[in-house]
Amino acid sequence: MEKIIENSLQKAYSYTEYKELILNLLKEGRSTGINQNEVLANFTKLNDKRMKRLDKQTKLSENADLKTQNIQKDFTWLVLTESWCGDAAQTLPLINKFAEANKKIDLKVVLRDENEALMNQFLTNGSMSIPKLIVIEKDSNKVVGSWGPRSKKATKMVSDYKEKHGEIDASFKTELQLWYNKDKGINIEKEMVDLLDSMH
Numbered sequence: 790m791e792k793i794i795e796n797s798l799q800k801a802y803s804y805t806e807y808k809e810l811i812l813n814l815l816k817e818g819r820s821t822g823i824n825q826n827e828v829l830a831n832f833t834k835l836n837d838k839r840m841k842r843l844d845k846q847t848k849l850s851e852n853a854d855l856k857t858q859n860i861q862k863d864f865t866w867l868v869l870t871e872s873w874c875g876d877a878a879q880t881l882p883l884i885n886k887f888a889e890a891n892k893k894i895d896l897k898v899v900l901r902d903e904n905e906a907l908m909n910q911f912l913t914n915g916s917m918s919i920p921k922l923i924v925i926e927k928d929s930n931k932v933v934g935s936w937g938p939r940s941k942k943a944t945k946m947v948s949d950y951k952e953k954h955g956e957i958d959a960s961f962k963t964e965l966q967l968w969y970n971k972d973k974g975i976n977i978e979k980e981m982v983d984l985l986d987s988m989h
Contacts, residue, residue, distance in 0.1 A: 790910060791930050794867070794923075797907045801867065801897035804885045811837050811872045821872040823902045829873040836878035843882035843974075849890055853978050856985045857890040863927035864894050864988065869901045869908055869937075870920045875962060876939050877920040879969040883977050884922060887985075895927070911935055924988060934984050940976035943968065 802810060810821070811833060819825055820833040849857065866888060870877040881898070888896035901908050901919050911921045924934040939947065943965065950961045 790932065793906045793910065794925060794930065794932070797867065797899045797904045798865070798897060800903060801899050804881070804888070804896050804898060807870075807881075807898040808837075808840065814872065821900050821902070832873040832875065836872060836875060839875075839878040840882050843879070844885070847882050847886050847974055849886050850978060853887070853982050854890055856982050857887050857894070860891050860893045860985065860988065862893065862988075864933075865925040865927055866894055866896045867923045867925060868896070868898050868920050869904060869911070869923070870898060871901050874919050875966060876943070879966070879974075880920050880937070880939075880977055883974045884920075884981070887981055911937075913938055922984075924984065926988075934987050936980060936984055940972075940980055942972075942976045 814820060815830070815834055815837060818827075818830050820829040822829065866884065868877075868881065868884060870881065885896055888894040899907070901917060905917075907923075908917050908919075908921070911923060912918075913921075918938040921937040922935060923932055924936075925931065926933050938944075946965060946968065947957065947961075950964075951957060954961070
């Protein structure tokens with residue numbers, strides 16, 4: 790596992806570099822990932838706008854800010870993602886705010902399709918669901934926690950819908966994005982704070 794993580798970290802982007810990568814791909818009408826098509830490029834464009842908006846609007850609550858500042862050890866927060874992923878666009882800006890609040894958290898972003906060995910260690914019910922946040926203690930290189938691809942509340946929405954309709958369709962994706970907009974990251978933040986608590 791440590792070797793897999795090491796290999797992935799060599800290919801990792803900072804949050805800023807990741808956003809630059811997306812901008813450059815958009816100029817060519819492309820997305821990240823193995824599959825390339827117009828749909829994925831359009832999702833990427835939409836997500837780029839979302840992330841820019843959330844980067845401006847998102848603020849940590851006082852509690853989350855204090856908890857983050859209390860971290861004494863050095864950690865790498867490694868996120869597996871792809872530019873077309875709607876859940877990631879809603880989540881990454883908030884994860885980045887935690888990293889900005891304490892220099893002890895080093896946020897790194899890697900692409901799922903280029904890091905299959907790592908992704909296979911962190912499957913959700915057998916699927917390569919993203920985003921996936923992996924918390925690594927820098928001193929020991931040990932994985933001390935993980936989170937993703939969604940908050941428990943959003944996950945329940947997804948499984949309830951699948952149960953009723955058999956699969957996730959476009960109308961549910963819209964519904965989920967509306968829920969994210971209304972929730973304003975509150976549920977994700979809460980779960981991140983729980984993750985911080987478990988990191989001490």
